[in-house]
Amino acid sequence: MGDLLMDNRQQLIRNFCIIAHIDHGKSTLADRLLQETGTVADRNMKEQMLDDMDIERERGITVKLTPARMKYTFDGIEYTLNLIDTPGHVDFTYEVSRSLAACEGALLVVDATQGIEAQTLTNVYLALDNDLEILPVINKIDLQSADVEATKKEIEDIIGLDASRAILVSAKEGINIDKLLVSIVKDLPPPSGSLEGPLRALIFDSIYDNFKGVICNVRVIDGKIAAGTRIKMMSNGKEFECTEVGIFNPTMLEIDELKAGDVGYIAASIKNVEDTSVGDTITYSLKGATAPLKGYKKVTPMVFAGIYPADGSRYNDLREAMNKLKLNDASLTYEPETSNALGFGFRVGFLGLLHMEIIEERLEREFDLDLVTTAPSVIYRVLKVNGDEVTVDNPTKLPDQSIIDKILEPIVHASIFSPPDYVGPIMELCQEKRGTFINMTYLDPTRVHIEYKIPLSEIIYDFFDTLKSRTRGYASLDYTLDGYNPDNLVKVDFLLNGDTCDALSLIVHRDKAYSRARNITERLREAIPRQMFEIPIQAAIGSKIIARETVKAVRKDVLAKCYGGDITRKKKLLEKQKEGKKRMRQFGSVSIPSEAFMSILKINDD
């Protein structure tokens, strides 16, 4: 009898996520589901309900996964639907894979005016890897340019899913949302797992709350948990007493108990951020589970940059902010580093450039910090003449050229979808970026799929922006890491007043070193204010100078008149000037404004 009850309860739960290429309408569809099920009253509805970060709403993207519980009655039976909204951008694949592990099903949203895009494929593969049931949803059918039949064909041809059961919706207009809900109940499987067994709850996300401590977002696989339960983190054995459990309604709502199949949160007065980690399994302190759940594959950052406080005295604030952010963004990795120009900061690993931008922006907004970020770098593998191998995530750390045998750089397999009109410009761009052609497939008369191998360093430089501008925004890009290749790479150093400024060093292909060096020295000349003496700015490969600019000395900075009444004014004026220079970094005798380090980040090779 007991067993049957359990089964019945779980039978009435559906855990699912929505996956899609960026801009295909994922967040709007989530809004519509919340409304249709009455989870959020119309008057409380705001757009992109689950994108609660300011950055997400402003940029119209989803960065974080966000769960929400909905109630839906079908055939007189009330179901609990747990929706987990996921990011769509290539950089956030990791966030997607985490939400997938908490679900049994996925809605695959495809824009009927765009068809399958690069990220659609990536997400489908992720969902298949996680054994999820995929339900195709064709969105934006209300638009004039919607081509439902072509989209269905693409879903069948490219992905290999049966498109006949695809639900045709318009999230914006609220068309067929009811049908979709029926299909979620009928076509997606309920959670398995046992209510009787010892607790096993997968932490798929966490945030820090000043009052409750660390809050773990969990999917309960087996067993149950309530306030008062003694719990243990299986990875490190740390024990806590659960103080609160709850669900996302869509804001946090305390309930009595979380049971197998549920998605919710657990608070346990966990003060130390390091005690919990995403992917860990929570069980009972006594008679707990013996084997943890399969966690997440550790994500490897692809892009590295130095992050420093613009005001050097705020290093401790930055460290604290990084700790807190790490809790909320499991993919973030960092370690302390020092720079001769920027002082104390962190070497931070990112999943990609957008991830880097988001992290910078979150640090600045949520923690009120002013940052200086150095140019992003990839990880290089360096083979030394003596046979040793080292990895280098910071150009400064590249060993001396004389002991280097080879430098290998990460290569990606880039997958580009585009209308055929832009094949020329795309191939030209890939060639410029040292790409190697692999394949080109015409999917239908309006779509072509181009594959290239391209060094990651070129991708993170300005590839995406250039691709978008050369294809008027029509091309979409996705890439996966595809090994390392040796190439003729050199380190370019920048010398200010004769001293190498480590924060500016970069590794670049020898053919591009000269133009890049010229470009950057020019930018530096513009960014560095004139000082008491002439400042030579040089770019060098080893000891060979390849570019040079000069910041001329200040000739005149003097108050013409200074009599009785002018003295206070003069002091104020000088104090103001001095204040303006506080944001400058002292590098030897040269003062460098923080902006100078940033101004070299976005430049073109032309």
Added chain:
Amino acid sequence: MTDRGLYIHIPFCSGKCYYCDFFSVALDTEKLDFFTKKIIKEIEYFSNQYPDTRISSIYIGGGTPSIVPYLYIERIVKRISDLFLVNSEEFTIEVNPGEIEWVKEYSNLGVNRISLGVQSLNNNVLLKCGRRHNRDSIIYALQEISKYYDNVSCDLILGLPGQNENIVMNDINEVSNYVKHISLYFLKIGEGTKFYDFLKNKTIDFPEDDNLVEIYYLAKNKMLELGYIRYEVSNFAKENFQSKHNTLYWSRKEYIGVGPSACSLIGNKRLQISKLNYFNDKITEYLTEEVLTLEEMAKETVILSLRTDYGLDLNRFEKTYGKSIFQMFPEAMEKNLKFFEFFNRNFLKIREEYFLSQNIIFEDFL
């Protein structure tokens, strides 16, 4: 008794020049009456507060003091000599060309030095900066003043639109026939001036800073040739004709200032008379007081004395502040040592090649 300089600010002008960011108002009789009474009250206030004062120099500046009818100036000066012990070695009044009606009479009051606002002798340049006189009236003024005074100074501005090296050299040559003292000021374009708008809207071109530095040094050499010595960034004088009153400011000696926005330095206090509502307020509640700490005074000593060609007197500094400049400002001294030179073993000076970028050095001391 304590020697103190006295500065009187006369805010009246017949018009506003395009570069002027001083406090000035148009002359009207009602205001003038009010002003004279008020300034006399201020003089009385200071004589009550600081009865130990002996006036060592007087400077009547503006504005344009010379457009104020003599009667008023006389009334003010009379009141000064009634209330203070006056032993002024130097008594200057500022005069504008074309507005020199009472130049001769000033000597009756004890005035022994005239400062004439020339700015430029080039009619085109004068026109472009909103001056209301021309070359001829300047030459006439110089001739007239020279009849009665030996100690004459003139102001020139460097950086005016339309000016070039030749114009400046000619000006210097010509004024040198009449004056013992030349103030050569770099143009400063302050907010709220006509020039500020011109610069913002790019209505006129102003000479480049680098070019001005060249001209400054050509002018400096020219003046040296003509027998003037530079004794402060902007001030050049024949031997013994350095302005005693202005030197007070740079050596942080004490002074009293009356009139709108005028400043006094007495002991460790800087007092300033507000220019806001100057012509509305009946009472003397417009004095703001700043009490300076020893460190602030030391900072002022640095930024003021290093403007001069005498430099900073290291012994006097240590005596005054109880610490040497190296002890007081170790970081700033270390960082800037290469820009300094020691003179006569006891004087610190900014090396000439960095002299005009002195603000950058001073920032480190603040």
